[in-house]
Amino acid sequence: MSQSLVEIKDVTFSRGDRIIYQNMSFSVPTGKITAIMGPSGIGKTTMLRLIGGQLKPDSGDILFAGESIPKMSRSELYQARERMSMLFQSGALFTDMSVFDNIAFPLREHTKLSEEIIRIIVLMKLEAVGLRGARDLMPSELSGGMARRAALARAIALDPELIMYDEPFAGQDPISMGVLVKLIKSLNQTLNITSLVVTHDVTEVMSIADHVVILADKGVIGEGSPEQVAQSESPLVQQFLQGLSDGPVPFHFDAAPYNQDLLMGSERG
């Protein structure tokens, strides 16, 4: 197998007139945890949707295990998706099914395993995320952190080669955040799953990532190991990593000069 499970090659993608990425390239090494970071609204989730084949780039190529995702037919894409999974920000558990059935869902859809074996696999996955006791609960009865862990159990049900985490730490309390960080690390180590974590929680993800990609200005502004990125000389990378309120990314949204704006208000009256 090649060194990189996913390769983004010269990808340009736009929505309407707005260019999101221009000639962007980076790779996701096999068996490692790669963190994609960047300011909000930069199109990090869009990146995951491009890799999942839900969106197509305007130009460039996206390779998954050496095969081009944008060039795949619908059935080939569905076959590729059985080998990858995605943890959504909201968890996206099916609200009309119990936790157990949610995790059994991909197994029942894609395998012909007997219910007895499915039960064993589901319990193993639930044990891995610490929710074996919550199997009979409905998604509405779970806390935010538990819902995300249940969704994680569902994401690993089919033993994928790649898991994409979309903002896994957003809105979590420190304990759930710690649990998720530990889970992402242990799943990566024990199952050797290539992990792609999209986030802007710098401290958490820097502690577990093997490879970091920082997106801004329609492309990659920093890439490498956490140490390499931390020592980057780019002011934009430093502003992002240190969480400074002002810098290359301005604190103020584009506007007319302050005093001029205040005076105009009375004229409009």
Added chain:
Amino acid sequence: MVNTIQTIGRNTLDTLAGIGRALLMLLGAIFSVPNVRKGTPLLIKQLYMVGFLSLIIILVSGLFIGMVLALQGYTVLVDYGAEDSLGPLVALSLLRELGPVVTALLFAGRAGSALTAEIGLMKATEQLTSLEMMAVDPLKRVIAPRFWAGMISMPLLAMIFSAIAILGAHIVGVDWLGVDSGSFWSIMQAQVSFEKDILNGAIKAVVFAFVVTWIALYKGYDCVPTSEGISKATTETVVQSSLAVLGLDFVLTAIMFGA
């Protein structure tokens, strides 16, 4: 002036694109190889949600509409001594028009709005996207069972509506106002034709079921996944499917019963 033309052009293009998306959704949902093992439980669940749970509103509305129809019909007919014709009057109005039309309107309000809101929320909570990412086609898994459940249950509900309304008319006309029970049923039997009245009414019900279910599913599937978007989509489902039913009813009536 130029702005008006631009707006008209843009709206026309948007509408055409919408019709195209709705057609693609429908084709993707119904022209697929059915999987009996997985599909049957999904269909049964939707028949319960869409059909069985609509029964109460259909039964109660049917009973009252039949009762009102008999009361109104009787007061006119009795002036001409023609109250024996109450049976066919009620039966023909119900089987040809009121049964399919009122059922479709109630169905749009009860089941159509629920379908739109459910699918819209599934979209907003990324459940549809997660199905796609799990290599499960949401058109087959979510849209198809709901479509067939609507197509099966609405015509049945229309039949139940007509039947219960005729019973309601019997309660008022015969038991309360004193129309002869024998004439009520026998003249009805003589006047109602199976092909012309019952079959045409059933065809109307099938057409309305198709239109209402399609609009409801498309509006949910295509909605903007925000609370405002879902609220707008639900309203559009009820308004557009009601108007479509009433408009199509005129067209169908003109074809079936016109000169």
